Amino acid sequence: QVQLVESGGGLVQPGGSLRLSCVVSGFTLDYVAIGWFRQAPGKEREGVSCISLTDGSTYYAKSVRGRFTIARDNANNTWYLQMNSLKPEDTAVYYCATEHDYIPAGVRTSPANYDYWGQGTQVTVSS
Helix, strand or coil: CEEEEEECCEEECCCCCEEEEEEEEECCCCCCEEEEEEECCCCCCEEEEEEECCCCCEEECCCCCCCEEEEEECCCCEEEEEECCCCHHHCEEEEEEEECCCCCCCCCCCHHHCCEECCCEEEEECC
């Protein structure tokens, strides 16, 4: 069992920045990928940024490319999503999730492929 706890969401003005955190813990930390996903009201959950721990492959949704960055803190099993130049359309509940099924290359980006999920943190971009 893997536990994930997100934090860092909140209200921010357009053009502002937020850094989301995801703390990963559990008996076996053998996940092969981790991703950030978001879901706005009435919309499907979508991949925002995902990274493979096997080969380092990264994915950024076109809508966030150049603005968002996924990174890690090796000391405390914490992953971050740095979000800059935020737009109103970034408003959503953001989730982190881990993938535990090995693939030789690349990274999966569909929510259906991820196994363990955090509780989500609300990000609202509004003036």
